[in-house]
Amino acid sequence: MPELPEVEVVRRGLAEHAVGRVLEDVTVTHPRAVRRHVAGPADLSAQLTGLRIDAAHRRGKYLWLTFDEARSHRAGSDAPASAAAMDLALVVHLGMSGQMLVQPATAPVEKHAHIRATLDDGAELRFVDQRTFGGWSLAGLVEVDGSVVPDTVAHIARDPLDPRFDREAVVAAIRAKNTEIKRVLLDQTVVSGIGNIYADEALWRAGLHGTRIAASLTRPALRTLLDAVTAVMTEALAVGGTSFDALYVNVNGESGYFSRSLAAYGRENEPCDRCGALLIREQFMNRSSFSCPTCQRKPRRR
Ligand SMILES: [Zn+2]
Numbered sequence: 001m002p003e004l005p006e007v008e009v010v011r012r013g014l015a016e017h018a019v020g021r022v023l024e025d026v027t028v029t030h031p032r033a034v035r036r037h038v039a040g041p042a043d044l045s046a047q048l049t050g051l052r053i054d055a056a057h058r059r060g061k062y063l064w065l066t067f068d069e070a071r072s073h074r075a076g077s078d079a080p081a082s083a084a085a086m087d088l089a090l091v092v093h094l095g096m097s098g099q100m101l102v103q104p105a106t107a108p109v110e111k112h113a114h115i116r117a118t119l120d121d122g123a124e125l126r127f128v129d130q131r132t133f134g135g136w137s138l139a140g141l142v143e144v145d146g147s148v149v150p151d152t153v154a155h156i157a158r159d160p161l162d163p164r165f166d167r168e169a170v171v172a173a174i175r176a177k178n179t180e181i182k183r184v185l186l187d188q189t190v191v192s193g194i195g196n197i198y199a200d201e202a203l204w205r206a207g208l209h210g211t212r213i214a215a216s217l218t219r220p221a222l223r224t225l226l227d228a229v230t231a232v233m234t235e236a237l238a239v240g241g242t243s244f245d246a247l248y249v250n251v252n253g254e255s256g257y258f259s260r261s262l263a264a265y266g267r268e269n270e271p272c273d274r275c276g277a278l279l280i281r282e283q284f285m286n287r288s289s290f291s292c293p294t295c296q297r298k299p300r301r302r
Contacts, residue, residue: 002094004159004193005233006241006256007061010092010100013251014056014065017102021119022052030114033127036093036137047138048117051085057149060159060192063100064089064150066141087141089150092127095134101126102251159193160230161237171222174214181217182210182284185229194229197242197265200290202228204264209296210289216299235261264290 002010026048028034028041037044054068067085092100101110105124109116115127115136127136139150147164149156158165170191177184184190185199194202203210205228208221217225236242240256249255259266263273268281272292282289 001061001096001195002241003061003195003198003233004058004161005198005236005258006243007058007063007094007193008161008237009241009250009256010094011056011058011063013102014053014063014100017123017251018065018119018125019053019056021121021123021125022050023048023117023125024120025049025118027116028114029116030132032132033114033129033135034137036091036135044136044138047085047088048090051088054086057089059147059149059153059162060156060188061094061195062150062153062156062192063092063094064139064153065092066090089139089141091137091139091150091152093134093137095129095131097131098127098129098134099249099253100251101128101249101253156188157190157192160191160226161193161233167223167226170226171219174222175217175219177214179214180211180284181208181214181225182289184214185210185225186285191226191229193233196287196289197262198229198232198236200265201232201263203296204290204292205232207295209291209298210284212299264292266290 026045028045031041034041034044051067054066057064057066066089103124103126105118105122110126110128112130113126113128114132117125119125139152141148142151142154144154173190174184182199182203185194199210202225206221206225208225236258239258240250240254242258242262243249243255264279267279267290269278271277272279272295275292275294277292277294279290280293
């Protein structure tokens, strides 16, 4: 799954190449890509056609577009701008392999292009998804804690790169959890944007084993951990995110380079950059966790 940096790379690309453009035509060629929109592909297409993209937003791993001056741009229509569309969000689920590409309309259509939207500058916004876990859906916008988000994202906590992220409040929320710290890091209602890769990287940087009980950790340790999360995500973002199999790409189809900088994730039996001990892989929550047996001591059995 793409995590915060990979999704932010896509958001920035959309902000640069799609914001300000009008969706002139939306074609769904694989209904599974809009299965979350229960009213169906034709309804999704009709609601989006004619809308001007106002902004590209992200919270944690969630990505959405908002619109302005609805309908007035629809070809051949003199309908006035509709307020309804300004309360509408197009939520993009990247799933395991979803890509948002902005391509010249003349570029060959990708094999797994499931949704294509013609933009008023002649380009196409394409949703390409090899494994078809992702898709587009429409949602209403709601105000939560001073921020406007899609109603389907209302329960998601702020992420560490959010200017209004409250580190002390999150430290307190983590300490209230009587469960493993890695499980808490992956809980998007406590702090969002973190998946398996950046959880392992942050835990390695902070010198904490993922099975330590959250409630047993000190405030300074948790501040260090959250700062490590922020740092590793910021560094990953600076190089375009982490791409393992060329599926996580920006809107131009380019991969990121952070996989070369990973200190723990995917490095079983390689030496720890800090102490030289061989990194280990363990199973946790049905996924692989990577850690250093020396720098990240496992808790004693309770
Ligand atoms: Zn080590």
